Amino acid sequence: MLTVQQNINLQSLNTFGMPAHAPFFSVIRSAADCEQIQQLIPEGYPVLPLGGGSNMLFTQDPHAFILKNEIKGITLVKEDEGSVWLEAGAGEVWHDFVLYCVEHGYAGIENLSLIPGTVGAAPIQNIGAYGVEVKQVIESVTYWNFDKQVFETLNNEACNFGYRDSIFKGALKGKFLVTTVLFRLSKVPHFNISYGNIKEELEQQGITDLSLKAVSDVVIHIRRTKLPDPAVIGNAGSFFKNPEVPKATYEALKANYPAIPGYVVSDTVTKIPAAWLIEQCGWKGFREGDYGVHQRQPLVLVNYGQAKGEDIYRLSERVIASVKDKFGISLEREVQII
Ligand code: FAD
Ligand code: EPU
Numbered sequence: 001m002l003t004v005q006q007n008i009n010l011q012s013l014n015t016f017g018m019p020a021h022a023p024f025f026s027v028i029r030s031a032a033d034c035e036q037i038q039q040l041i042p043e044g045y046p047v048l049p050l051g052g053g054s055n056m057l058f059t060q061d062p063h064a065f066i067l068k069n070e071i072k073g074i075t076l077v078k079e080d081e082g083s084v085w086l087e088a089g090a091g092e093v094w095h096d097f098v099l100y101c102v103e104h105g106y107a108g109i110e111n112l113s114l115i116p117g118t119v120g121a122a123p124i125q126n127i128g129a130y131g132v133e134v135k136q137v138i139e140s141v142t143y144w145n146f147d148k149q150v151f152e153t154l155n156n157e158a159c160n161f162g163y164r165d166s167i168f169k170g171a172l173k174g175k176f177l178v179t180t181v182l183f184r185l186s187k188v189p190h191f192n193i194s195y196g197n198i199k200e201e202l203e204q205q206g207i208t209d210l211s212l213k214a215v216s217d218v219v220i221h222i223r224r225t226k227l228p229d230p231a232v233i234g235n236a237g238s239f240f241k242n243p244e245v246p247k248a249t250y251e252a253l254k255a256n257y258p259a260i261p262g263y264v265v266s267d268t269v270t271k272i273p274a275a276w277l278i279e280q281c282g283w284k285g286f287r288e289g290d291y292g293v294h295q296r297q298p299l300v301l302v303n304y305g306q307a308k309g310e311d312i313y314r315l316s317e318r319v320i321a322s323v324k325d326k327f328g329i330s331l332e333r334e335v336q337i338i
Contacts, residue, residue, distance in 0.1 A: 002026060002033050004040050013068070014053030015116060015230035018309045020338070022066040028091075029070050031151065031179045034144035041065050046174040047146055048338070051091070051118030055125065055236050056336045059309035064174075064338075069120050071179055074100060083184050085139060090120025090178045094127075102212045106185035108137040111192055113216040114223045116230065116237070120178035124168045125334065126161045130219055131195035135161035139182040141168075147175045163271075164241050164334055191215060197222065228294055234303030235294065239316055240274045240331040253327060274323075274331055275299040281322040291315055313337065 008025040011017055024045060026037055041047065048064035050056075070091040077085040084106050088097055098113050111132040121127075122134045123141045135156065142153045160167040168176070191210050193199050201218045202210070228235050250262045250270035257280070262270040278284065278298040285295035291307035293315070294300040301312050301319075320331045 002028075002036050002040075004037075008066070010050075010053070010058065010066070013050060014056050014058060014236075015234060016053075016057055016236055016303050016309070016312065017230075017234035018058040018303070020058035020309070021061045023061070023063070024065040025068065026065070027068045027070050028177065029072075031071065031144065033071075034151075034177055034179065035149075037065075037067065038144075038146060038149060041146075047177065048174070049120070049177045051121040052093070052116050054116035054230065055121065055334070056338055057236060057309050057312055058338045059313050060338070062338050067177055069118060069177065071120070077182065079187075082187055084187065086183045086185060087180050088119045088183065089180055090118060092119040093117075094119055094122055098216065101185055102216045105187065105212065107187070107189035107212055108132075108183075108185045109134070110189075110212045110216040111195075111198075111219055113219045119181050123159060123161070123166055123178065123181060125164045126166050128164070129223075130198060131192045133161070133163075135159070135166075137183045137185055139184045141178055142180045142182070143172075143176040143178045145172075145176050151179070152176075163244065226297055228297075228300060228302060233294075234305075234307070235300050236335045238274075238299040238334050239301040239312075240278075240299055240319075241334045242271050242274050243277075243329050243331060244269050244271050245329060246270075249328075257327075272329070273299075277323045277327055277329060277331070278319055281319070281326055283319055283322070288315075293319070309338075 005025045008022045009019055010022055011019040045065045048062055048066050050066050050068045071089040072091055073089040075087045077087050094117050095114050097119050098109050102110055111130040115127050123138055127134045138156050140153050140155045141159055145152050189212055198218055207214045244265055247268050247270050253260050261276055262272050265271050275298050283293040284298040286293040290304040291311040292302050294302050301315055323329055323331050
């Protein structure tokens with residue numbers, strides 16, 4: 001039953017734990033709900049889809065109609081010898097979907113285990129981890145367009161996926177709600193264990209027979225040791241993106257800072273871990289009141305309890321300014337600021 005609630009506290013619905021209030025709030029459980037809710041949105045209120053609230057920072061009460069996405073369901077649409085095409089409801093929990101694929105022997109997203117949030121949010125910033133990005137397995141994304149009042153489907157190419165980026169962060173923002181995502185997964189695994197310490201962990205655990213479950217388990221284990229659990233300390237994962245700079249800029253920095261890490265993106269572009277830059281500026285483990293920079297992963301800003309959204313935002317400004325000052329690099333925020 002589609003109902004509209006007013007003045008809803010969002011504290012338990014965002015992983016930073018910010019107590020923002022939504023003027024209007026509805027739970028969307030089906031594609032048909034999108035058409036219905038359209039009639040109930042007051043003039044002047046954009047829509048703000050909410051999944052798991054794990055990539056958002058509320059610095060104020062949103063002037064928006066919050067649509068909490070709970071569209072469920074996983075359907076096998078078709079298969080051939082090598083692949084399956086699965087359509088997943090946008091409100092499915094991402095990690096549950098990964099586990100479903102691992103259990104059924106569908107390969108491609110095992111490295112993306114334990115990323116918080118929903119299936120529908122995965123294409124928004126093209127989630128990625130441990131050498132895999134979700135764009136590698138997305139066939140198409142279907143959404144309700146609130147401007148045109150129609151369902152639209154974009155194929156992979158039209159989604160314009162980039163590093164933590166897609167078309168959905170641009171012109172479409174505030175005007176659409178993803179309802180389903182179509183994935184193409186492989187029946188034959190192609191293990192990708194070259195990132196970070198996946199290989200070492202597998203060895204340490206004595207795993208010689210690779211399986212989707214083994215890779216998923218190891219990724220889960222590594223993530224648990226590195227990243228703070230939002231159920232314990234409020235956070236939204238990486239607050240900043242890793243900056244991509246011209247190769248020449250990287251080489252000039254390397255002359256001054258020989259230890260600076262860099263990953264080749266292309267012949268002309270190098271990605272520098274923002275965690276390293278932030279750590280060099282002395283922020284790792286910084287804490288002031290209830291806000292701070294995590295002690296194991298400086299890319300993650302944290303709320304120890306009563307921090308406000310503005311506290312975290314101002315801290316992010318200080319971090320950006322000091323990295324700019326020391327290295328001449330402008331960090332960009334990854335988290336959606338509301
Ligand atoms: P929300 O935070 O609810 O929403 C994020 C944005 O997407 C908002 O702008 C929202 O309006 C929009 N949106 C959400 N659902 C829809 C929809 N159905 N239709 C249209 N717009 C929508 N991210 C990574 O890429 N890699 C990681 O390794 C990673 N690790 C993390 C670790 C931790 C501990 C945390 C807290 C976060 C991490 N993240 C990571 C970030 C986060 O998990 C992802 O961005 C995730 O996709 C967010 O999903 P969500 O459902 O919580 O989105
Ligand atoms: N590093 C430091 N100090 C630290 C931690 C890391 O200098 O305290 C440097 C090291 O050089 C290390 C490098 O940063 O090798 C990379 O660290 P890590 O493997 O932890 O990954 P990251 O670049 O910090 C990115 C993603 C994460 C994703 C991991 C694993 C971004 C913005 N973040 O982090 O995604 O889980 O890789 O693939 O790209 C997220 O988006 O919210 C997120 C958590």
